Amino acid sequence: MNISWSAYGILCLLLLGLLPACSEKIERKAAAVSILKPCPGFVETGKPPLVYGAECGELTLKENPADANSKDISVAILRLPAISPVANADPLFLIQGGPGGSSIEMANQIHSFFADVRKNRDLIFVDQRGTGKSNPLRCEQASPEDLKLPEAKQTEKYIALMKNCAEKYQHNAAFYTTVDAVQDLDAVRIALGYEKINLWGGSYGTRVALEYARRYPEQARTIILDGVAPVSIALPKYFARDAMAALVAVNNECLAQTDCAAEFGNIVQKAETVLQRLNALQAKGEPLEISYEHPRNQQTESLHLTPRTFSSLIFMSLYSRDLTVLLPRAISFAEKEDYRLLAALSALSSENAQLMNIAEGMRYSVICNEDWPLLSVSDIEQSIPFFGIPFVKDIQPICALWPKAQLPVDYWDPIKSDVPALLLSGKHDPVTPDVWAQAVAAHLPNSTSLSAAGGNHSISSEGCVPQLIAQFIERASMKDVKADCVEKIKPLPLVLGANQKKAASSAADNYSSVGVSSVSVSSIDMSSSGSAE
Structure with missing residues (x-):
């Protein structure tokens, strides 16, 4: 039923018992018009x-x-x-x-x-x-070609882009807290x-x-x-600690499930093995290109898989219940040098980042003025990386140059x-x-x-x-x-995943099979860069 606001006002007057509520509704409408x-x-x-x-x-x-x-x-x-x-x-x-x-x-x-x-x-x-x-x-973003550079060059390029961004907003950023x-x-x-x-x-x-x-x-x-x-x-001080705790929890659940333990084993150890292999390839200057079918449209795409890409993927997959359930299989396959499922998860994670559409200038105005001041010199020196990602040291050069804001003393x-x-x-x-x-x-x-x-x-x-x-x-x-x-709201059985046959355990009977193409992407998930929550 489509009621104009004048008609709605008359209706309100007729509903004598609802006069106060109707009056408030009309006043709010008038205020916003x-x-x-x-x-x-x-x-x-x-x-x-x-x-x-x-x-x-x-x-x-x-x-x-x-x-x-x-x-x-x-x-x-x-x-x-x-x-x-x-x-x-x-x-x-x-x-x-x-x-x-x-x-x-x-x-x-x-x-x-x-x-x-x-x-x-x-x-x-x-x-x-x-x-x-x-x-x-x-802020200006790295180009697709930049993402194929060695990781050290990528980092150098990103910091240069953020330096330009800080200069661009040097007179504005302080008012975006x-x-x-x-x-x-x-x-x-x-x-x-x-x-x-x-x-x-x-x-x-x-x-x-x-x-x-x-x-x-x-x-x-x-x-x-x-x-x-x-x-x-104090972003990103606790990223590595909290992310590893989440991954260990998933690993422990896998080891406690008979089917998962038998098929995938210790995924933390396997992730370390994959990371070492990728580090070795990077040291030799032999980039790993993965060809895979995109889980949304089955179009053939390629992924430049670096150590940081791999570690970031684990980190971002832990944001999502649907992606977490696929981690044991993806890591286990990668340990066997089959990276296709890993690449598919990377594609879904990238979609997530695109949905977020993060404005990096605003993000760093918050983190560098609100969180970074809480990190001490020892916090920075003793920070622990997450599978090679030095979250704290990554952001240090950016916050060192970002415009400063004045916040209330009680903030x-x-x-x-x-x-x-x-x-x-x-x-x-x-x-x-x-x-x-x-x-x-x-x-x-x-x-x-x-x-x-x-x-x-x-x-x-x-x-x-x-x-x-x-x-x-x-x-x-x-x-x-x-x-x-x-x-x-229990953890999903970790044996479920792409092409997984129905599990024999009764627990799995309560869930429908989860294929990669059915994974949902929540916009509540945060940035995939590892620099924000």
Whole structure:
């Protein structure tokens, strides 16, 4: 039923019992009418709007919030209106990770998981300044030919590109931090006429949600933190530790499953063998080119497999539940010098990175100003690589030259808040495991933490979690909400994979066969470069 707003207002007047809610709805619509319009449709874009009634717009703000004479920038907004004609007054703001990812682009992948929330609440997606369509700080990327250079040359080329990027944004980058982002979120809240809001954040987005709760405690009704990444995570200080813990967990599960142990054995040891072989080939100047069929379209493609490519693939596969289940087979095949499945996983991981569409200028403005200051000289010197990837030393030369920002003196203090909070974690998360949720929860007295044994980086789309999120937002509490269903989110049987025959174990009977071509790609996953979460 399509009701104009004038007709809707009359309808509200007739529903005497709903007058307050109708009045609020009309006021919010009036507040937003100047900045939100119907999103472009099929004629303009070749695609229909994300949902019926979707609204798009932008809010003009100052690049330097403290300087009224600073240049104007636009912050892009997407609103998916509640299905109910008398929606609740407190919407859900959804914040992308990265740092550097677009929340509006993320909406394409995740909005359906929040369908229960949208029954009664608007869903709001705001491209954080420096990302998406909000004055993105983009850096020049390496060319396909650059990716065929020896790894040392690739690193040299990348640092040169980031140096140029830092010079390009030397007068801007200081205003693209988390503190600036939460000021923008509140400006959007005001512009859209909302008094209170709920916030969901994934990975780095959890930091934004936490900071909003600290700076605007009266406006934050609830926060949902999926893959908790407080500033104390000090990117990328703990990447190697947390990623190895996730891989060891997968390895232990494989060794505990009779079929997996018999077929694949110790995948950590096999990964070391593959890495040593690739290092030897690189030392000889004999690059390894893999020809394979792309899992989406079966077109023949090639992969330049280097030690770093191999290690990055393991790291990024641990982000995804679907890719993790294929790791034992891919590593075991690679150890036997069959790299085709590994190459297929690399293709899927690359798609993931493209979906994220990371704005590297914004990413480094966050990491180099918020995380890097927490790393000491000894942290850098004693940092441990992950299968040869020196995450900390990789970013050191970039942060050394990146423009500096001034942050509030309390920015690095633990965030203490009474705002009701739901914290979500996955056991196989290589960057934001449960230990970070526990650290944050210690300062949130009204928080509930849930961890999924079969979860990876973000569990909001897994099992019953979407329904739990909806109940939490509805009640602003987890009291009397039965959350034991999270325990049923188990690790997938690791014998499942491409061309795998049905396993004999009864456990496998509960799952359909997972082929490479069926692997889903979640936009909540973060950057594939290994420099961001």
